[in-house]
Amino acid sequence: MRGFFDPRQLAHAPALELHNGGLIAYAETPARAEMIRAALPALEAADDHGTAPILAVHDAGYVDFLQTAPARWAEAGRAGDVMGYIWPIVGRRPVRLDRIDALAGRYSLDASTPLTADTWGAAYWSAQSALSALDAIRTGDRAAFALCRPPGHHAGRDYLGGYCHLNNAAIAAQAGIDGGMARVAILDVDYHHGNGTQDIFWTRGDVFYASIHADPATDYPFYWGHADEIGEGAGEGATLNLPLPRGSAIDAFRKALAQALAAIASFAPDLAIVSFGADTYVDDPISGFAIQTGDYAMIARDIAECGWPTLIAMEGGYAVDALGRNVAGFLAGF
Numbered sequence: 001m002r003g004f005f006d007p008r009q010l011a012h013a014p015a016l017e018l019h020n021g022g023l024i025a026y027a028e029t030p031a032r033a034e035m036i037r038a039a040l041p042a043l044e045a046a047d048d049h050g051t052a053p054i055l056a057v058h059d060a061g062y063v064d065f066l067q068t069a070p071a072r073w074a075e076a077g078r079a080g081d082v083m084g085y086i087w088p089i090v091g092r093r094p095v096r097l098d099r100i101d102a103l104a105g106r107y108s109l110d111a112s113t114p115l116t117a118d119t120w121g122a123a124y125w126s127a128q129s130a131l132s133a134l135d136a137i138r139t140g141d142r143a144a145f146a147l148c149r150p151p152g153h154h155a156g157r158d159y160l161g162g163y164c165h166l167n168n169a170a171i172a173a174q175a176g177i178d179g180g181m182a183r184v185a186i187l188d189v190d191y192h193h194g195n196g197t198q199d200i201f202w203t204r205g206d207v208f209y210a211s212i213h214a215d216p217a218t219d220y221p222f223y224w225g226h227a228d229e230i231g232e233g234a235g236e237g238a239t240l241n242l243p244l245p246r247g248s249a250i251d252a253f254r255k256a257l258a259q260a261l262a263a264i265a266s267f268a269p270d271l272a273i274v275s276f277g278a279d280t281y282v283d284d285p286i287s288g289f290a291i292q293t294g295d296y297a298m299i300a301r302d303i304a305e306c307g308w309p310t311l312i313a314m315e316g317g318y319a320v321d322a323l324g325r326n327v328a329g330f331l332a333g334f
């Protein structure tokens with residue numbers, strides 16, 4: 001299976017994030033991508049598809065914010081990385097976005113996703129890696145891997161969050177549709193619900209979103225990922241959420257996976273995109289499932305047996321020492 005990555009994705013390296021009431025070292029480190037690269041055969045350089053496929057998903061004002069906020073933050077005399085710390089209240093005064101502090105709140109979901117001067121470049125090339133994997137499938141490959149880092153599934157049309165800035169899976173899905181595919185399915189098997197992906201396609205009937213994740217009653221992103229969220233309008237029934245309790249192991253996971261795969265099969269996609277997070281791993285420091293390294297091949301085989309052209313896009317996974325073998329195990333299983 002061909003895989004894609006650009007070294008510029010490593011440049012994004014914020015210092016700190018807000019976690020459980022304190023500032024801790026940023027968990028989504030460049031070392032994550034290095035460990036995955038080291039465990040796989042050589043990845044190919046991503047091709048540059050420009051900003052058009054990014055702007056087909058993301059708000060232009062938000063993209064401008066990602067590009068310009070670090071310089072504006074520094075000009076305003078703010079120390080450290082750009083991090084939202086004040087948020088507009090829905091339905092109150094019209095939001096004025098002339099201050100960088102207001103913009104940082106307007107365009108962010110949380111305070112755990114800082115921006116540095118290198119973030120835009122890294123996020124841009126992460127999206128290009130996903131688009132390059134899509135090219136491989138369009139030219140006949142059955143499957144392709146994109147080492148997307150930073151990850152993407154928490155980023156919405158006009159907001160960052162959960163270590164995500166550009167929604168790589170959504171950008172690839174939209175590019176598939178714009179390239180003539182009638183239906184694209186996104187299967188999200190990261191530990192966390194992909195609120196951004198769900199949000200982007202919430203009212204769309206041409207992109208099916210299925211997610212297996214930790215119950216939002218106990219886990220990030222808390223507001224979304226409940227079983228009764230099924231989409232609206234033309235998208236009603238095109239969202240499937242399968243939350244699982246903390247401690248879930250491979251048997252419960254595969255049961256939910258079978259349900260997701262059956263729903264996607266009924267949808268009959270031209271392309272499946274797997275948002276693959278290895279933070280379902282038993283020893284992940286910020287997560288609570290009990291998937292073992294050897295289980296990833298089984299999960300991948302279940303998906304591969306469905307026979308769809310499949311783009312695998314990297315999402316989370318924070319047990320850095322085990323990350324390479326968990327990802328390599330998944331890809332080998334596929």
Ligand SMILES: [Zn+2]
Pocket residue numbers: 190191192277279315316317
């Ligand atoms: Zn995650």
